[in-house]
Amino acid sequence: MAEIPAKTFWQLEVCNACRYCEGYCAVFPALERRRRFTPADVVYLANLCHDCRACFYACMYAPPHEFGVNIPRALAEVRERTYAEYALPRVVAGLARRNAWLLLTVAVASLAFFGLIAAFSPRGLFQAQTGPGAFYTVVPYLAMVLPALLLWLYAIGVMLAGAFAFAKDIGATRTQSGSWRAALAAAGEALGLRYLRGGTGGGCYYPSERTSNTRLVLHMLVFYGFISAFIATIAAAIMQDVFDQLPPYPLLSVPVVLGSVGGAVMIVGATGLLYLKWRSDRAPADAQTLALDWLFLISLDVVSLTGMLLLVLRETPAMGVLLVVHLATVLAL
Numbered sequence: 239m240a241e242i243p244a245k246t247f248w249q250l251e252v253c254n255a256c257r258y259c260e261g262y263c264a265v266f267p268a269l270e271r272r273r274r275f276t277p278a279d280v281v282y283l284a285n286l287c288h289d290c291r292a293c294f295y296a297c298m299y300a301p302p303h304e305f306g307v308n309i310p311r312a313l314a315e316v317r318e319r320t321y322a323e324y325a326l327p328r329v330v331a332g333l334a335r336r337n338a339w340l341l342l343t344v345a346v347a348s349l350a351f352f353g354l355i356a357a358f359s360p361r362g363l364f365q366a367q368t369g370p371g372a373f374y375t376v377v378p379y380l381a382m383v384l385p386a387l388l389l390w391l392y393a394i395g396v397m398l399a400g401a402f403a404f405a406k407d408i409g410a411t412r413t414q415s416g417s418w419r420a421a422l423a424a425a426g427e428a429l430g431l432r433y434l435r436g437g438t439g440g441g442c443y444y445p446s447e448r449t450s451n452t453r454l455v456l457h458m459l460v461f462y463g464f465i466s467a468f469i470a471t472i473a474a475a476i477m478q479d480v481f482d483q484l485p486p487y488p489l490l491s492v493p494v495v496l497g498s499v500g501g502a503v504m505i506v507g508a509t510g511l512l513y514l515k516w517r518s519d520r521a522p523a524d525a526q527t528l529a530l531d532w533l534f535l536i537s538l539d540v541v542s543l544t545g546m547l548l549l550v551l552r553e554t555p556a557m558g559v560l561l562v563v564h565l566a567t568v569l570a571l
């Protein structure tokens with residue numbers, strides 16, 4: 239289990255005595271159920287926090303007070319440690335740096351892999367290709383799908399292993415984990431981003447001390463944009479494998495409409511979140527978590543941008559290069 243600084247336990251005990259922030263989010267009602275905290279309790283509380291920062295700006299014991307209570311930062315530090323613990327292979331320190339190197343290595347290796355395949359394809363990398371199956375004349379279907387499938391299986395394995403490790407760490411019982419009512423309530427709150435709406439109803443305190451719903455809206459754009467792009471991929475697979483229609487598809491087909499809408503809103507959402515992060519107050523932030531956020535948002539933006547460029551320029555000689563770059567960035571993400 240992640241190592242938790244003694245000061246984090248102490249801060250949570252101060253909150254438990256104070257209880258001023260109990261209406262802000264799910265963290266405070268949960269912490270009020272304990273008099274003393276175990277590491278498992280802290281891991282659970284840390285992963286309930288949405289970093290809305292309401293409790294930081296409301297706190298009379300926040301810095302420069304000598305208590306220095308800073309709950310968003312303390313919980314973000316614990317979250318970052320849990321991500322490192324649940325990574326496969328496990329990361330001892332510097333998760334953001336490890337992820338940056340991993341992303342760079344996979345991107346360069348994928349560029350080389352797809353670049354070589356495309357360069358030696360019958361029509362080459364720089365010739366315009368049109369009509370059904372145009373993408374596969376540059377990179378054959380199996381070369382596109384097999385590496386993606388392997389990496390997706392690895393990613394799903396890491397996520398499942400992380401979920402089981404988290405359940406074990408917080409001591410979830412089989413009955414609790416299998417409670418459909420609790421699962422439905424949690425899914426509803428997660429899908430509606432309830433705790434980014436702010437405890438006072440005016441949104442979170444982000445990027446500064448004033449409440450705003452901008453972060454909530456941008457998160458929604460990223461999440462639902464991703465879902466739209468994911469459904470577009472499934473629709474394309476059905477058109478290809480069930481109805482024998484090879485891509486690229488017409489502009490008004492289901493995969494292109496959903497993919498374009500998803501890609502465009504992900505670009506707006508990820509770029510907006512990058513801007514908010516750049517302007518955000520660093521006092522309640524954890525530097526490691528911030529670095530992870532930068533890395534993830536920049537990669538998401540690059541994948542969406544290359545996907546949209548590929549759509550716009552798919553009938554031009556730039557298609558080959560854009561396809562190679564887009565596939566490499568998707569694998570690296």
Ligand code: SF4
Nearest residue numbers: 253256257258259297
């Ligand atoms: S964050 Fe500060 S104000 Fe809020 S409950 Fe904790 S100690 Fe009290």
Ligand code: SF4
Nearest residue numbers: 263287288290291293
């Ligand atoms: S930052 Fe927001 S979500 Fe996190 S503990 Fe404070 S009030 Fe709750």
